Amino acid sequence: MAKRSGVSVDSENINDDSDTPVSKKRSRYMHIDAMPCLSSVNDVEIFLLKVQNKRLFGRLNQNRRIEDELRKKIDNLESHRIKDDALLSLMSAYLYQIQEELVMLMKRVSQTFPSPSHQSISSIETEESILRLCPNMKRNIIDDRLREAFERCTNMIRQIVGINSCIDKKLEQVNSETKSNAFHNERTPPCSSSSFQSFSSESRTEFDEANLLKESNTFHEKPLHLQKCLQELETKNRELSIQNKVLQNEIALSENRLQQACVRVKDLEDETEKLLVREEQTNSRIAEVNAQLRQAASKKSTVGKQLQQQPSTSTIRNGPTDDGSRRGDSNVQRSVAENSEYEALAEQRLKEINTLTEQNKQSQRTIQMLRSKLENLDVDMVKQSPTYRNLEVQFKLHLRNSIQLKTIHGIVMTEQAKVDNNMSLTTEEQRTKKSPVAEQFEQNWRVLKVEEERLIAKQRRIEIDEEYLRMKLRALDGRMQQMPNIMSVAESKLQKAKHEQKLLKLKMSDVQAELNFTREELERLRRLISSSVVVPLSNADDVESTLEKEESLEPGEIDESDEDDEKLKDKTLDEQVVELKKQLRLSKRAIARCHAAMDVYKTKSAENDDITVTTKKLRMENSFLRAHIRRMAKKIGVDRLEFIKLADDMLSKQEVEIALLKTKLENKEGNMSTLYEEIGTTGDALDQALSKNKTLADLISEKDNAMLRMMEKQLATSQQMRSLEGEKKELAEMVRTLERQLQVQDADKEQLLKKLSFVESNLFRVVREGQRVNELIANHRNEYVELQSNLLTSTQTVKKLELSLETTRQDLTKHIELLENAQTEANRFRNTIGQLEKKLRRAYRGAENMKETTVVDLQIREEQIFALKQKVLCALCKLNQLNRVLLKCGHLFCHICIEKLLKQRQRKCPSCMALFSQQDVKNVYI
Template sequence: MAKRSGVSFGSVNINDDGDTLVSKKRSRYMHIDVMPCLSSVNDVEIYLLKVQNKRLFGRVNQNRRIEDELRKKIDYLESHQMKDDALLSLLSAYLYQIQEGLVMLLKHVSQTSSSYCHQSISSIEAEESILRLFPNMKRNIIDDRLREAFERCMNMIRQIDGINSCLDRKLDQVNSETKSNAFHSERTPPCSSSSSLSFSSERRTAFDEANLSKGSNTFHEKPFHLQKYLQELEAKNRELSLQNRVLQNEIALSENRLQQACVRVKDLEDETEKLLVREEQTNSRIAEVNAQLRQAAGKKSSVGKQLQQQASTSVIRNGPTDDGGRRGDSNVQRSFAENSEYEALAEQRLKEINTLTEQNKQSQRTIQMLRNKLENLDVDLVKQSPTYRDLEVQFKLHLRDSIRLKAIHENVMNEQAKVENMSLTTEEQRTKKSPVVEQLEQSWQVLKVEEEKLIAKQRRIEIDEEYLRMKLRSLDARMQQMPNIMSVAESKLQKAKHEQKLLKLKMSDVQAELNFTKEELERLRRLLSSSVVVPLSNADDVESTLEKEESLEPGEIDESDEDDEKLRDKTIEEQVVELKKQLRLSKRAIARCHAAMDVYKAKSAENDDITVTTKKLRMENSFLRAHIRRMAKKIGVDRLEFIKLADDMLTKQEVEIALLKTKLENKEGNMSTLYEEIGTTGDALDQALSKNKTLADLISEKDNAMLKMMEKQLATSQAMRSLEGEKKELSEMVRTLERQLQVQDADKEQLLKKLSFVESNLFRVVREGQRVNELIANHRNEYMELQSNLLISTQNVKRLESSLESSRQDLTKQIELLENAQTEANRFRNTIGQLEKKLRRAYRGAENIKETTVVDLQIREEQIFALKQKVLCALCKLNQLNRVLLKCGHLFCDVCIDNLLKQRQRKCPNCMTIFSHQDVRNVYF
């Protein structure tokens, strides 16, 4: 590229950590002159910017990791919330059990009196209602019972405290394990409420069993203060769930903002890398321009001195009157003027270079400012990390409490529904008990009578059931096989009948053809001569023989009635064997029929040959008669002579006809034998079919009789089984009813024991309600703190976004400055090339001034013209070469290349290589 265009492009590749910043396309198609930089401070600053970008990328990765950890912690807190709900349901179950215990205690007290009231009882009005109901009862008895209930409640409270302490220990262990594994893997929620659930399940089963023996009059209403308490808990749980959803939405928004910030940071990194590449290229080009300017200044001074010396020597040697001297002086003056112009241009370009260097320094200062801002951002992120930890701890505690409350509430509602259902079932069982028992007794007596009848029937029957079953199975198998055998035999018989019909039709056709041939032969004999006597064919004899053979009946199959009588006396197995033998014989007869058909097909072909020969004979006879007439007319011979010749010919034909007759007689004999065989096979098949039908009828009759017997036996056996099953079911029903009565008696005893247990839970529930209120207040405070922390995090994210936007704007400004510097460097390069060319021309002109003549000047002008044409564009030959195609290196003017780009003919006119708008660059000579 540099040798073709006379221009050199310079750029520097900077390799940091093995990454090339210059693209491969440019390194392929551009000649790179590695030039030293102006100063090493710029390189150091660029390297520092890269390091800072890497640090920023690492911080972004840290932020992503923190986000992932927060998500995991949120999931963990949600699992704890579920556990808190479970605990809440347990508390509600305890409350419900206590309420039911109070109701049962009041019922127990009310059973001793004659009347009781159906009012809603609370913990405050319990004593007053008891005193109103029992004015005669002493107060000491009531106090003793209350003390006993209080002691039982205290014992139950101690047990519940022990269970809660175990649960707290397990929760502490799980929390320690989750904290150790918080930043490595996802955590599964610990099963903190397993022991409490098992304990509650045991008490539930006991409570359900106790409720079976309740009376119809039960109090299903809860105490008033407990209902209020549960309603407050539900409202608080709803508020907490709403706040959790709001927090989750805010966290999702913050995550989206952080992702957007990461994307923006990546874009800034890419832009900074591009800026660094452009800065390096501009620095290298500025260094090249300075070096070229220095070289041009040195050449200029040397050329000026040489021109002055040459001018002085030429004036001394040659007079000023010569034309060559005048021309030399004019050339020198022109060169001096051009040099002065170029000096002015060079000074302007130097000023522009100074301005560019100042702009570059300003861009470096802005980059340092951005670097400082990014360092400050890192400090802010570090300050935020402990706040996130505090939020995690608070959120865990809140979720635990909420899960416990929800679980307690659910258990309370489930237990209430169960108790309502069980009270209804117990009342229905008591009402239905007496009629069921009467029905069982009646059915038991009926079963005894039926058992005696069945035993009498079994004694009368002497046949073994197993033997009958075996017989039935064998008969079923045979009956299943017989339809297949009969269907196969019937299909074969139908095929044989069809083939017999076809043979008869074909034989009738053959007889018709033979009669026709006989008639034609008789006509030929009459026409040929009266002397020739031909005996007629013995077709009538053949027909008579065939009729006799058809009337004959073979003597082997006439004894069918005797065979049927023999078969009836035999067993079914022997009958099946004989049927198989008869089927084999029928198969053989069918095979013989097939062979006869094959023979008939061959003989029908011979008959076709005979008909063809008869037709030929007719044609020859007619031809001979016509020929005789023609020859008699032509020769003029008597007709008798020709008739003699014709007689000779006819004798020959008669000999041939006799041979054909013999063949026909032989064929008719063969046909008679075929008729005999077909008749015998048909009779045999008819007799076999009749025998098969009789056998099938006998078998079907026997099978029907056996099936009727078996159906009767099966019906009796099924009736026996159904009666036995009913007997067993009734006995089981009696046992189950007795068991239920025993269980109900046991449940009554257990209910009395559990009254004390229910009373003991009241004090525990009140205390736990106070604890729950305290926890709810703590949760509210924690939520307020979480909201404040979220606001702080959103403000920090906004700060990051604003700083990133400002840094992006600064980078765009720097990119514009660098692009302006590139354009200026290209201008400087073009001016330096022009100066060099003009200095070379001036130097050459000064050297050749001494030996210039008119001829030399003409030659010089022609050379200059040729050189100008080389510099001109090859397409238009008007404008100078000022554009280069980077892919192929060919030069053209800007007008031609613009026309090609507008017309979308993006191929080099010289080598037809495809180029784009980016592959076109300016060149200055």
Template sequence: MFGLTLLACRISLSENNAHLPLRCGKRWYASPPPPLSDNAKGFLTTLEHSSEEELTLHLQDRMQFSKEAIACLVCVFDRLHSRIDNMCKHVQASAGEDNSQSDIINVNHTLLEENSRLRDLATLLQGRHHKMSMEYNELVDKVTSSETKVSEMETTVEDLQWDIEKLRNREQKLNKHLAEAMEQLKSGYSSTGSSGGLPGGQITLNIQKFESLNAELEHNQELANSRMAELEKLQAELQEAVRESEKLKIDLRNIPEEVVKETLEYKCLQSQFSLLYNESLGVKTQLDEARALLLTAKNAHLRQIEHMESDELSLQKKLRTEVIQLEDTLAQVRKEYEMLRIEFEQNLAANEQAGPINREMRHLISSLQNHNLQLKGDVQRYKRKLRETQMEINKLRCQSGDTAVLILEDTTSDGIDVKKEEDEDHEEEEEERRKELERQRAREREREAERERERERERERQRSDELKRKDSDTLKMLRVELKKAQESQKEMKLLLDMYKSAPKEQRDKVQLMAAERKSKAEVDELRMRVRELEERERKESKKLADEDALRKIRVAEETIEHLQKKLAATKQEEEALLSEMDVTGQAFEDMQEQNSRLLQQLREKDDANFKLMSERIKSNQIYKLLKEEKEELADQVLRFKTQVDAQLLVVQKLEEKEGVLQSTLATLEKELSVRTQALELNKRKAVEAAQLAEDLKVQLEHTQAKLKEIQVSVAENRTARERESSNLKRAQEDLSRLRRKLEKQKKVEVYSDADEILQEEINQYKAKLRCPCCNTRDKETVLTKCFHVFCYECLKMRYDTRQRKCPKCNCAFGANDFHRIYIT
């Protein structure tokens, strides 16, 4: 019982939203407890006066109701959070929708406002319903408690009536016995008086009468005091009840705002309102931001589409013009290449015809130069021998001592001859050196010319290979471009299909169809050009292959013939040189003339070669410039292609975004339909709630009328019960008084002697000192509230069994309200 009361105290304190410290035994918490409210006091009084079963049932009802209320609150908050999250997701997803969604957004906004209004109305109705249900439950509890009290009072009244009847019957019997006893006493007194009894008996009878009168006086005083105390208590209770009723009436008429604000319902509603208001503000700001983002994204999307369309048209025009320019430049370069190739072949043929002759002449010149050098060496050797012989002759002449004149003449003539011969030798050596230098220079020039020719041949071969490679590369590029154009055509077809499926203006459709036709025509033209270029390439490759093979065969045959001729010439030259060693002078002069002529021819050929080289360098420079221009144009084409691919990717992304937005639009439409259905359901629920509220109002009025009737009947029953209780008390007092008289009469009748009477009185006093509950143990504990005395075991047993009321006056007592006493 003690644990249940503590649990009830905690529940009442938690319901009144007061963090109050509890006292369990003699243990206190930190802060002093504030005063309890009226609801808590009423709840505690009901818990004190109710039994264990009623306590458990009441607490189970309270716990069930609190659990249901908390579950409803949690469900409502979960729904609100889920709705807010879904709304935020849909608002963020619908950031890139078209202008057509603005109407849907406005309708959605109005529906949301209507939904919030209906939700507020539903919450208000739920609050009213909850309040009315709480009042109804309280009234039902009061009715049930009053009915139980009435039934208990009826049972007690019936029991009391039964006891009163029994007491009346007993009183009648006692009155009869008393009358009989009085008659017997009178008859006994008369007999004793006639016989002349003892004076001691009279003394004892007088003492007994005096004691009985004193006892009656004391009893009457006790009755008067008890009735006076009861009257004072009833008067005080009446005044307190009147004051409480007036105070409650005043409190009901003028309920302060602080009390309303301190209630749990008001605080819960205030917290819910603040949360919902903040969430609504956040959702509103998110909605505004989403609308702004939607408008900006839409405008940017339209601008990007227009910019992409204009860029695509300009790029198509640029590509067409650049392709035409590239084709023109390619045709010009091919013409120049053919002209240069023809000139190069002509120069090669001329050089091949003059090459063997020049080689033979060079070989002849080199052989003759070697022969001349040998002859010069022989001449110088012979001159040395001549000088030596002349020196020996002069020595011999000097030794012999012949005529000095002859010697002098001879010496002068010899000196003049020697000087002349030496001068001629020096001049010849200088001329030979000059000729050798000129020959070496001519040889070096010829070698350089041959090297340059070989280099030119290699360059021409490399150029032809490069041209072939470039032609093949251009063909590959054109094929790749054709494939890309086909892919772009397919993508444009897909774009056209996508744009046809979407509702747009007729001008856009006409422009797209015209662009598609133009792209088809351009693709067909490019295919024809590619085929023509492939055929040209095949023909040129065949021609070049045939011409190269024939030219190589001719060159090989010419080299063979030239080598054979060279062999025969070398043999003849050897024979002629062996046979014609004597006529070297004439041949030398002829060869010098031929050398001069050949040198002039070589100079002329060198000039022609230099001219050809300068022209070739110019053509190479022009070719390089054209090649660079072609590479730049190819880079531009690649850039434009990359730009087109990037724009196509952007278009695909925009199409994907458009599909996503369409899907989100469909989902939003579905959600709108679902929300309209939910709105209709909420309206129906609101109507049903209003109907339920009206029904509950009718039921409340009916229950209030019943409650008033029950209260009237309870008041009547209470007054009747009080009357009966007062009558019962008086009857009990009369009964006790009559019992005493009867006992005294019995004692007088039974005990003749005074000692026996005194012994009986002693026994009565001992019985008064015994516990009235068990009538076995002595009185040893007193209740400090009502000061009634009982034995310790009975009070302890009543305290342990939770019957904590006085057995005589029903005054409640606690653990510290009874103490031991010692009667000596």
């Protein structure tokens, strides 16, 4: 009882509110006011359908809210995707610019200082870039390649440090030589031609030194940037590997869920097969019952014909006939009471069906309102939506980025023109010469280019992995889209089974009505049989002959008499024998009819106990009559001599007997008129029963029509659910279109990469021309100092490149995370739909397995609720809740009662009469 006391009182109010979310764990018991009088299984099913409709309405509201939230999230993800694409395009352009500058600088260094890294630099031109190869590679390969690239960058930095040390040594040698040459020039006088040549050479060296300083400053910053970029790429690759594992786990979970759904679908199919088997069994039983009813109807028709052919019936007023008539009256009263109960149940069912139809109409109206709102959405409203505005902003950002790229390209072209002008100043002799430092720089630049190409390859492979995952997700989406069709087929089968069960129940009710009608007719037959009584025969020897000739005689040849035994003695023997034969034939035929009517109901024990008792009594009466006939035959045989002696007296009395016979004939005619009147009354009663049967048939047809309307409305609701599923499919198509747009953007990116490759080829030409400038630098002493500055700038550029690579990794990871989040949200949306469908199935199963709550339990719950309310309410007013406490005595009251006491200056507690002040009153929250 403790568990049952915790029932929620306002369960209907919770289900009625469409805005409030439906709780997962609901109370198992309904409110007492909602429980009608449930007298049959159909009433229980109708009541459960009402409750399920309320719950489904709440769940539909929840689904709509979830759909709105998912649409908002999808719009946000689209905006983030567009931003990420713009950032990727910018970062790719920036990386290619850094690549080109590194190639230029490394070639210049390789010309000046040869090193063993020449092979790695030469391999840059042959291999593809890392950013291009990344989508074609797997995650593990990308991680390995990034580690190798990082190790190579560290080796290159070490080589650059070694080159710096070599350059320092050579600078010291050059300084010592310059000092010796200066000392020698001070002793020797200057010449005009030599002075002019030295001045021209010094002017050229100063010009070249200025250019080299600029280039070295830019080159020194790039290696540091590259290191940072490499570190960021490593971190991003780790994050990508973690995300890949998470995605694989989610895919495994989704596959497990699909398997579970398939298993449940199989279970539903098994249940439908079981229902079909049950339906076949019920159909076979109904066929048997119909066959029995047909037999009973045929026997009724034969009995009715025989009753019409009989001209009259005889009645006797003895004891056993009175008992049979009383029992027949009681059976008639029972049948009338049963008919009244069935009529009341039919009215209740009609009322409940009308309420269900009204609720379904309301649900259809709400669904149509929502559809009309969706269809009436204007284009202007869509343009004013935040998603459309975000897309416009993102498009403007793309345009700005494209303009910036054009300006950067123009700056690069101007720099190329400047380099060409500088190259034109050099001579052909100086072009042929190469410095070892420039060669080392070229080699280092080639190594860096190879590493960048590997990074590009890894990025491409990452994109391929993303596409593979998308393909898997699409396949899963296809399976999930097929699941609702399978579930709809199973639901349709279940609905058909339920509909057929209801039709079977209606047929059983019709069968019961026909059985009641047959009972009434059998009771009337019993009355007619009880009214027919036999008079004893005059001779026992004639009994067997009469029994043999009964079948040959027709009912029209039989005459009945209403005289007593004393009057029959006055008649002749022949007349007495004929009359007794006729009466015995009538009684035997009535008994045969009763046996034929009783043979139909031999199989049913519980319903036909009264009929079996009546048959036994009729058999006893028949045996009693036969014994009486035999006794009378013996008496007639003893008194035969006395009748012969009195024959003479009889002749004298014939005239008197003729007069008596005339009076008897008149009495017989009166009796026949009364019998005809009784037959008329019985015919009127039969007509009334037939009219009642017609009215019952009309009511049953109305019930059938109402149930068919209900089924049509249920089909309409199922069609509406299918339309909602079509809207969900449209949303999935919208997501697919967005994915196609992303693919188009990827194609645009590939075109941009091709353009950048073309720019790289042009820049290689510029690099070749830069080699000529390096030949000029090899002939001058000040080149070593400038090379040191170039090395410093190159380290800085490497660091900057590393930072840029790290930023690109972060952007890539963010983009991938957003895509994965979108996919996970879509999967969650589908999972929620599947869970709702499962809950619907569970609700149908629970509705079938739910048991009716008894009235006693409900009364106990009402008493418990009333007791709890009394505990919470104030003892004085019994209206408000307890929210004030008296600290001295600890008793609880409401604030209104305490304020009244304080105003009236009654400072005593009403329960214990303890004194208190206003300071002793405190608030309490219960």
